[in-house]
Amino acid sequence: MDFSQSAKAQELSARLDRFMCEEVEPVEANWHRALAEADNPWVVLPEVHALKQKARKAHLWNLFLPDETLGQGLSNLDYAPMAERMGRSLIAPELFNCNAPDTGNMEVLYHYGSEEQKAQWLAPLLAGEIRSAFCMTEPDVASSDATNMEATACLDGDEIVLNGRKWWSTGVGHPDCRVLIFMGLSDPEADRHRRHSMVLVPMDTPGVKVERMLKTMGQFDAPYGHGEVSFTDVRLPTSAVIAGVGRGFEIAQGRLGPGRIHHCMRLIGLAERALSLALARATSRQAFGRRLADLGGNQERLADARIAIEQARLLVLKAAWSLDHRGVKASMSEIAQIKVAVPNMALSVIDMAMQLHGGAGLSDDFPLSMAWTAARALRLADGPDEVHRQLIAKLEIKHHLADQ
Amino acid sequence: MDFSQSAKAQELSARLDRFMCEEVEPVEANWHRALAEADNPWVVLPEVHALKQKARKAHLWNLFLPDETLGQGLSNLDYAPMAERMGRSLIAPELFNCNAPDTGNMEVLYHYGSEEQKAQWLAPLLAGEIRSAFCMTEPDVASSDATNMEATACLDGDEIVLNGRKWWSTGVGHPDCRVLIFMGLSDPEADRHRRHSMVLVPMDTPGVKVERMLKTMGQFDAPYGHGEVSFTDVRLPTSAVIAGVGRGFEIAQGRLGPGRIHHCMRLIGLAERALSLALARATSRQAFGRRLADLGGNQERLADARIAIEQARLLVLKAAWSLDHRGVKASMSEIAQIKVAVPNMALSVIDMAMQLHGGAGLSDDFPLSMAWTAARALRLADGPDEVHRQLIAKLEIKHHLADQ
Amino acid sequence: MDFSQSAKAQELSARLDRFMCEEVEPVEANWHRALAEADNPWVVLPEVHALKQKARKAHLWNLFLPDETLGQGLSNLDYAPMAERMGRSLIAPELFNCNAPDTGNMEVLYHYGSEEQKAQWLAPLLAGEIRSAFCMTEPDVASSDATNMEATACLDGDEIVLNGRKWWSTGVGHPDCRVLIFMGLSDPEADRHRRHSMVLVPMDTPGVKVERMLKTMGQFDAPYGHGEVSFTDVRLPTSAVIAGVGRGFEIAQGRLGPGRIHHCMRLIGLAERALSLALARATSRQAFGRRLADLGGNQERLADARIAIEQARLLVLKAAWSLDHRGVKASMSEIAQIKVAVPNMALSVIDMAMQLHGGAGLSDDFPLSMAWTAARALRLADGPDEVHRQLIAKLEIKHHLADQ
């Protein structure tokens, strides 16, 4: 189990690091401030646009995509430290065209899209010209159980007709969002894993309506945002179906492996950022005549944060390695493990950092409250902890019984 | 140790419960929505105004104040279940003129104010006509150590001159906020507990400036809000000083005992609310063919929540009983204990409820995210957990050594 | 909810405290040492015998029994602080004839025994002349589910015939153990709660065999001990059945309420003892130039222990109050709550104390390792945590649904 990056990946990582230090970190706080103070935060800041161009020119672009031509030909293991590096900032991933849910959507199109679909949607997504959303979760049912899904995608002659209501459709608030990937039930009588379809839906299709933007822990997360979207008799040609009717579940499974690793890797970066802020505060503030670092259990908590981050990072690297060498199916336990371990680890590190900052830690003066919210959401997004734990246990039990 | 309420308190509690059920709970969600959608949320909704009148007429008013005439003559133990009942809602306490920081400020004026101060400020506060804020914490120092305080309140002839910067001044955003209680350093050479003064500052005094409103975990908490306030050569007659120069520390100590109990009691109510929402969700949603309540560890978590709430409530009742029977000074450990135990308990119960709700739990569709933020802030407000733990330990050690 | 003790109970508590301070605590460590070094530790030390006589003469005897004549007429609430006081020592309860499982067995006989059974067994038990054991748990099935029970108690004419294997029969190793209460299946066809019977079995009945004594975490817990006992065609007259065939389950339920409260109260005492030892160590040892109490997070841990003990004690008092005022059936959640909360609290406090003691904390030089083992066993004895949590949750859900 070799966790080393390829030489190419090391070189890209070094350049990414420089880019982050020189271009992103000095201006990042300003962006947050600008958005917070904007009358309309659902915009792309001009600086963001400029930096995207710069990153693209520097080939720090589509790093997530394993393809040699369209991406940089990196493995998951190669990419992991870069995702971590970007993840130290909440705004950076977009600069490198590496942000969710577009990465997952691009992978879906890359692996399953028709030539026509690729030309129409994958190309502008890879170019960072448009953005996309993914419409899977529904407000009225427990979506952790996919068989609960109520939205429909029904064939009607050479059209597919969509109905239903989705929410937590991330990115739907972005001014450049042009296309949604919708998942719905096509045939309730089919085999359990052949019932659903995925359909590409241009945002301006009649019957598509963003009902509202949802707050997460009080935050809109603009300019990306999470929307509730209704679909009422939305009609599209069957050429909008990805890979054919009934393949939705299969595509969803494939989509989630790398997606979860990216999420987790970014959270490692966020946790490192929080620890770094905690160290800065602990060594610069005084109370009762001593540095905060020298009071009570603060050092023990800093140590626990270091231990927790190290363990989580290694587990993510192992999952990435497994995905690269053994494929998604053989890595299901590993992926579920990081999906449980990493957000919980990040929450505890970030919470510790917030506490060390006092009231400031909860305010917008530091990125900690936003980081906490991002990590908290990931205990639910892509499935709640509990569902992943069940999967891990089922696989443990299966292997145990097989070993006997 | 008798935790029973007096007959009068039981009767008031029953009426309060009815008022909450009939008047508050049916409309509460609408208020939150109205404020969330308002262009300017820094307003008093007309419905709130009307309900305040109704509560006042029903003598469900100033329940927190032990005075027989100005309040209802209730002990802390009597009042505790009422504070819990109000605390199930984030908006209710104001309806009964029982919300922080006004309650603490009224107590300060009640115990330490001059007749003139009482006439000018206490009377309209008790009438619910104006609101107030408390300016203690400072942005540039670790305020958990009071000796760090940098703001000054200096005598200059028959005037007192205030300078400095405060933040987390709760309530300062409210349109009816008319007066601040400011704490500053008057004499750095005096005995450690005689250095500070508290001063009543009308909001419109020249030199007082609300620099900005602060978000807590992304929320402004309008129409109350938490402000950063600068004081630049603010000049007031010495009659604005409460109880005389140098008594600030003493007043602050007295203020915090009941205040912390009220906070904690309200949090018990909030935790009960969260558990109740969790039970509703767990018994009404299905996944994998079963109620959520019947999946995995959900029942164990519901049980742990019940155990945690019961223990915390009893600890708060004990602290209230101790405050009533033994006074603030002899109850310092008890008060510190609840200040540590209750917010952490509430956070864990609320977080469990959020998780059971899936994405909805983080949204504004349920009061859980707001409740979490309120509880999180109370791990810092009135002193961080860590400082309270130190106090508890110091008292344990002191008693242990005395027993030997 | 009044947690005050009656005047009589206060007076008894004061005398008990004195007895513990003067008679027990000075010699207790010697007893442990004597037993540890004995070739045969399954003996009653002469000093123990003498102190029992002394306690009995002082009327510090059978304090657990509510009966005015046979016991001291104390309520559960009255008795709770005394059980706590005794619980600070692992050896004290027997001195006052207040140790498990004899207390539970005496209560069974008191409430359900025939006059003949009382004369034969209750009288010498109350006199502290003999000891008893309770045979319920079985090695081959998950005994947390009573319906799993495989041992049988079958009527055969005017005899009852016992067969099966029991373990964790506490007290069976004691040289004075003369009688067992055996629970077995009499009629698998009967109503779910009418299937089992309880039978009084003299130790020397043919067919009764102590197969072995079991270690708990490496300790035999001599001279009490926990045995594995086989019953092979053990024949007894039906007069040995308690309260009639088929009433075993009912008796077991009634037995467990007070029994669990006693266990929990004693554990509170044990946790207080551990905290007291921790404070002694923390204030007397030095490392890195400071008292242990002043290093790292030690004070925070001492504070957390205080908070945890206070909460647990109050919860036990509430359960005792509920049992006194509302009966066992209405107190089932409360009893389950303490059964979960208290052993876990005690374990965490004791573990903290062990850690503060370094290697000594794990050794026999301090009673901490024994205390830990006692507390650990109580996460399983009388039902594992998990089963109690399920019960609490079921009652919460029931009440929630009833409230709607």
Add this chain to the structure above:
Amino acid sequence: MDFSQSAKAQELSARLDRFMCEEVEPVEANWHRALAEADNPWVVLPEVHALKQKARKAHLWNLFLPDETLGQGLSNLDYAPMAERMGRSLIAPELFNCNAPDTGNMEVLYHYGSEEQKAQWLAPLLAGEIRSAFCMTEPDVASSDATNMEATACLDGDEIVLNGRKWWSTGVGHPDCRVLIFMGLSDPEADRHRRHSMVLVPMDTPGVKVERMLKTMGQFDAPYGHGEVSFTDVRLPTSAVIAGVGRGFEIAQGRLGPGRIHHCMRLIGLAERALSLALARATSRQAFGRRLADLGGNQERLADARIAIEQARLLVLKAAWSLDHRGVKASMSEIAQIKVAVPNMALSVIDMAMQLHGGAGLSDDFPLSMAWTAARALRLADGPDEVHRQLIAKLEIKHHLADQ
């Protein structure tokens, strides 16, 4: 960072695994039983002796020692999975001459011993003919702070004179224990890290007395055991000093790196064993009509155990890799991290397994209680968690400040 084993190590690992499966695991429970029932458990069972010979012939011997000739030339990373494999059993390490404290002592002699010392002590230790102990910790002071050490090793002409009292001298009860390594203060005036000396002390030297054997959580851990040893005017030629007077601290530091990794790796194995037992129990027992595995939160706990073990193993591998590639000094944080993380992880996994086993889990019928005790001791042995956390934090702070 490549965690792969060398080809040679893989081959040895496979053979070790076979040896464990075929020779050790079938008989292991019998050994424990034989020792538990022995009048004198301080013996080497003949079967153990025979298996040691067999292991030695199979070159599964001294695997821990990096030397190509004396050991097998394995790196720490190579050896880690073998230590884990041995660690699944509490008795196995000795069979391969890989048990503490002999491994550490052999490393000390290998790196620092004179030719004479090597001939006299290292040779028979490597041959498994004798055993040794390490005398560092003292009963009267907090030994986590090495400067507290009170025992002395004073030069007197060409002799060194030892005085003092040590405890937790592991292995001193073994019948083959022939030599102790004693650490004492030689020159209190010397530079802080040059004050102590290490001395080789034959067990039969006049003045050496094993005062008593210590129990750990009630267990003697025979036939190894932990002793309290007094040294009274023990006189030895200066040739008994290792590497010269004043080098004790330096040697101790070097000794601890690999030692801690071995301990941690064995604990990973023990935790895996516990999880495996938990899975067996959860899938074979029924309660309430379902497998234990299908009740309440049991699957979630099994999943958490898997996650925790994986993370801990990866962290140990990283520490081993760091030790191999960067040396002890540069790996101090990594070694401290595993020393904190692994025993705590193991305790939580083993405790979960005990709970799933019911009473049996605490008994000697399963190796869980012994495993728990072994893991608990390792939160203190080689320094308590708290001291390691301080070190980690200090290094974090140092690096943080250096980065600015």
